[in-house]
Amino acid sequence: MAGRQVVVDGSNIATEGRSQPSLAQLDDGVRAYQAEHAADKVIVVVDATFGHRIDPSERRAFEEAEAAGELVSPPAGAIGRGDRFLLQIADRTGATVLSNDSFQEFHGEYGWLFDEGRLIGGKPVQGVGWIFTPRTPVRGPKSRVAVRTGKRAAKAAEKKVSPEARDAIAEATADAVSPKEGGGRRRRGRGRGPAEPVNEPLAFITFIADHQPGSEVEAIVDTFTSHGAFVTANGARCYVPLTGLGDPPPRSAKDVLRRG
Secondary structure, X not given: OOOOEEEEEHHHHHHOOOOOOOHHHHHHHHHHHHHHOOOOEEEEEOOOOHHHHOOHHHHHHHHHHHHOOOOEOOXXXXXXXXXXXXXXXXXXXXXXXXXXXXXXXXXXXXXXXXXXXXXXXXXXXXXXXXXXXEOOOOOOHHHHHHHHHHHHHHHHHHHHOOHHHHHHHHHHHHHHHOOOOOOOOOOOOOOOOOXXXXXXXXXXXXXXXXXOOOOOOOOEEEEEEOOEEEEEEOOEEEEEEHHHOOOOOOOOHHHOOOOO
């Protein structure tokens, strides 16, 4: 049976029942989950201050785990502590989130948190061990504000995007999943399942952790589309739109880029 992708809210699990996070508790919780769900693929995300808040005796082990890729933390200065970073990963990969947090301030952006199977909680029970159970986020004042704000933002964005731009975005997204062959135009079909992710989760997470928006990277051009090109940068497949290739943008990505 194929497993699911799970993103662990490491800071939350490490602090469950405690005033300060414990790397040992986090490790114990993750190992217990993996023992019960051996087929699942687990990504552990901690906030940027995690290494400074754990006991000094655990810091060397934390640094080694981070260097080995066993733990992932957001870029310094990331907005929303590590919660937004964690939810972005889960959103992009369709993952289940293991956390006892309700993420109320993000209910307007990530409504899927309320979908069945997308959020599970975990608690250590003395004499029993870790217990994991599906849960539903708790709504509250922050949640209601976030939902209202999200609806207003969605309406405003809808008004700003022209029909032509929507078509271009849809075509570029389709190309990201399955590039066109032979220059033929893609036919839209109904009843298809969800698209496969463009990148493997680890490659995607590593890329966004290492490169903040606006940073420069070297990339190899793979394929061209009618609206830009797809490139590979540090193991991640990325889309470069025409608007990112010049001001004014070129008529074709082939005018300014060469494959390989």
